[in-house]
Amino acid sequence: MLTRRTLIATTSASLLTLPARAAGLAPTPTMRGGANNYRPGAPIVDRIGGGGFLMTGTVRRAGDGVPLENIRIQIWAHTTEGHERDQRSHGATLTRADGTFQMDMPQIVPAFGQAHCHLAHDDDGPFQTVFLRPVMSRSSDTTLHADFVLQPV
Template sequence: MRLPFHDRRSFILATGVTGLGLALGSGPALAAQGLPPTESMRGGSNNYRPNAPLVDRLGSGFVMSGTVRRAGDGAPLEGVRIQIWAATTLGGEREPRNHGSVLTRADGSFRLEMEQIVPNFGQPHAHLAYDDGAFETVFLRPVMPSASDTSLSADFVLQPV
């Protein structure tokens, strides 16, 4: 009886073909799931103000930015209202000068320049919210690695209602 000859090259080729088959088999299942929605963060709604005014800026020295996309297909969402607030050098989170809303651009991005964020309850952080009704409400509370950081980014993936 003669046994088949297997060398390193045939082994690598066989495992590569098997791996490709597995990857192609799972591809459509993963694509069907799509991009999952962002979950609200605990403590994100603290000091929220419904309908905070649209603003061009809330000061200077710190940039809050991010993107907003639709759950499932990940399409960028234009004209979505995002509220941003934080404790800054102007005062705490309840300070009216630290609250404002911005609209997303065609590519789903948003940006707001504001005063430097300062630690509140030991952590430098911002609050961001979406709550306009076309999508499920999401509150975010990203924490900065350092109080000396001059920017912070937060992304939303919104689930239609």
């Protein structure tokens, strides 16, 4: 599915991953509240629940902006199928060779005042842990995008 949003996101991501353009790329800081209702160790899944909502993103290395493959990203949200705290609302995925990831998950609905998603880079690998909490610009949206720039440990 290629919407205007994903086109812009993918194009800008691929532009930014050119090493010459990305020198000195700053790491993404953990967002306030990003780790709320985190449950460590969610399994890697093809989709969370019945799917229908597409969470997309990219993962790159701080400094040179190189796309990172096989990076674990855990995702959870309040959806039409469960609360953030429910185990069934959590799932993880790995980035592809181009540093992108995506997760098919149930539709995110507003909870605690905002329609938002939680994402974590949370393994004990060579990069520092980061928690994100992107907010949907409209709660009727069926996609959301989040970019990670990871700092080596």
